[in-house]
Amino acid sequence: MDKTISDLMPIFRDVLEDDTIQLSESSTARDVPGWDSLNHIYIVVAIEKRFKVKFKSTQIQAWQCVGDILKDLNENP
Amino acid sequence: MLFNSLTFLVFLPVVFFLYWMSPKRRSEWQNSVLLLASYVFYGWWDWRFLLLLAGSTLLDYFAGIGLDRNTDPGKRRLWLWGTVALNLVVLGLFKYFNFFVDSATRLLESLGYHPAPWALNLILPVGISFYTFHGLSYVIDIYFGRIRPTRDPLVYGVFVAYFPLLVAGPIERATHLLPKLAKPRVFEYPMAVDGFRLMAWGFFKKLVIADTLAVEVNEIFNNFTDFRGGTLMIGVVYFAIQVYCDFSGYTDIARGVSRLLGIEVLENFRTPYLSRSIPEFWSRWHISLSSWLNDYVFTPLAIEFRDRGRHGIMAAVLITFLLSGLWHGPAWHFVIWGALHGLFYLPSIYRKKGLRSLSVRKDAPLSFQDTPAILQTFILVCLGYVFFRATSIQHALDYLAHFSSEPFSFDTFHIRSSLNMLILVSFGIDFLQRRGYFTGRYGSGFLLAEALAISFATALYGNFGSVEFIYFQF
Incomplete structure (x- = not known):
């Protein structure tokens, strides 16, 4: 089954230590307080661990919004 | 051509007039004027460059x-890496070739070999690090x-060569x-006045x-054995203010000139000496370089090392700061300066909790309780500056060792009240800027009067020897 925003939300809230975070597919790092380059890496690691996937480095670097993460997550076998 | 030269004083009004006279096809005309200018x-430095x-x-x-025409991943990778490599070869040849040859020669000599001396007699083209980074970010993006x-x-030619930013940034992004x-730019009087004020x-x-402090800083650093420890410490503080006013002064002029031409460019400094931590300092000092290194060096490395957890991130931070040091100059004392900042940065990563608070706190308002952290x-930062300003690692170590010689006494001739007043003025400007006193508060008439008053003060007290900006060498 396809992963959705609600699957990603707990990961963002946990890594960024903020239970009020709300995401949409168009959310970018600018829209989410605390989502800087350092925390981005922790978010990637947490997503890979939670969904047991391994992204390519080039995939991660091409992400520009939450929707891009979901797209790659759902395309992963 | 230097901003602080008589030639520029003639050059800018000519460009301004030609740029805004804009007949039809305004965008093409404006860009043609900008490219030629x-x-x-x-070319004023050396037309061959x-x-x-x-x-x-x-x-x-x-x-x-x-890259755009090719959809085949292999060919696209080839385009990317071929272009990145060519850019770095050119930069390396002009800026780092002699440094690496010299370092390799010394290493071989220490191992008992004596290779024949070999060096390329190349002049470092001004601003090469800045415009190479413009091009690299464009291709990678x-x-x-x-x-x-x-x-x-x-349009692309102007993006790379845009004269206000060409020799010392801010390093712009294509995006x-x-x-x-x-797009054609439209003249807006308030923006032009604000540009004049920034200039x-x-x-x-x-x-x-900066140029007043430079005299004392040069004297203290060049003859540090003649001075007491207290003076040497003050010498580093003077240098901190000098380099900040020199570089942020350059950036203000560049952004001001650009506003006169109707183009807003990236911010480069946000009151860096009022930072509460080293990570905050790097989000406020030379922002365009820090964010460039963050996006094109730190992030790819950290992604690559992510399976190693915090240690991977720490390695990415250290490598990024070492490269930042090397970017500043082909010399080991710059590398040590970068390494020190990397080390100062690490504790904030090693903390298990509080990562979010770290990034959010960077933007939190200042309070009196922040004074010890500031x-x-x-x-x-000043400790790092000893390595930045010194001419070699040995010079820096000797300078630091000399701190212990009468650390609480000063050579009053070199610690004048007028200089201390300048430091207070520079911190005052920063404090007011941080509190938002300069943004959208006053009308154009007030800003024009402010600009004229500041220009008058500069004419009265300025040093007019056309001294180069420190960051031109990088």
Whole structure:
């Protein structure tokens, strides 16, 4: 089954230590307080661990919004 | 051509007039004027370097188109890495070749070999690190689909060579500047006045504060054995203010000139000496370089090392800071300066909790309780500056060792109240800026009067020897 925003939300809230975070597919790092380059890496690691996937480095670097993460997550076998 | 030269005083009004006279086809006209002006501005140092600038521009322009046309991942990788490698080879040849040969020779000598001395007699082209980074970010952003390449060579030519930013930044991004250059610009009086005001402050910082402090700093660093420890410590603080006023003064002039031409460029400084931690300092000092290194060095490395957890991130931070040091100059004392900042940065990563609070706190308002943290950060930054300003690692170590000689006494001749007043003025400007006193508060008439008053003060107290800006050497 396809992963959705609600699957990603707990990961963002946990890594960024903020239970009020709300995401949409168009959310970018600018829209989410605390989502800087350092925390981005922790978010990637947490997503890979939670969904047991391994992204390519080039995939991660091409992400520009939450929707891009979901797209790659759902395309992963 | 230097901003603080009589030639520029004639050059700028001519460019301003030609740029805004704009007949039909305004965008093409404005960009043609900017390209011609930028090449004249750059060629004023040495016309031969124009070939290098033009070559670098063409390389990245066609690489952008090549990347866009190819859908095959292998060919795209080839375009990317081929272009990145060529850019770095040119930069390496002009800036780092002799440094690496010299370092290798010394290493071999220490192992008992004696290779024949060998060096290339090349002059370092001004601003090469800055415009190479413009081109690199453009090509990398196209590869990752963050931008589409421009098909207009005139627009791309201006993006790389835009004279206010050409020799010492701010390092612009294609995503930010290209769309502005693709549209005709319309003259706005309030923006032009604000540009004039920024320029006035920039010249004040450079000619009154930085160049006055430079005399004392040079004297103290060049003859440090003649001075007491207290004076040497003050010498580092003077240098901290000098380098800040020199570089942020340059940036203010660059941003001011750009506003006169109707183009807003990236911010480069946000009251860095009022930072409460080293990570906060790097989000406020030379922001355009820090964010460039963050996006194109730290992030790819950290992604690559992510399976190693915090240690992987720490390695990425250290490598990024080492490269930042090397970017500043082909010398080991700059590398040590970078390494020190990398080490100062690490504790904030090693903390298990509080990562979010770290990044959010960078933007939190200042309070009186922050004073110890601000002082601690400033002291660490100053410690790094000893290596930055010294001419070699040995010079820096000797300078530091001399701190212990009468650390609480000063050579009063070199610690004058007028200099201390300048430091207070520079912190005052920063404090007011941080509290938002300069943004959208006053009308154009007030800003014009402010600019004229500051220009008058600069004319009275400035140093007019056309001293180069420190960051030109990088």
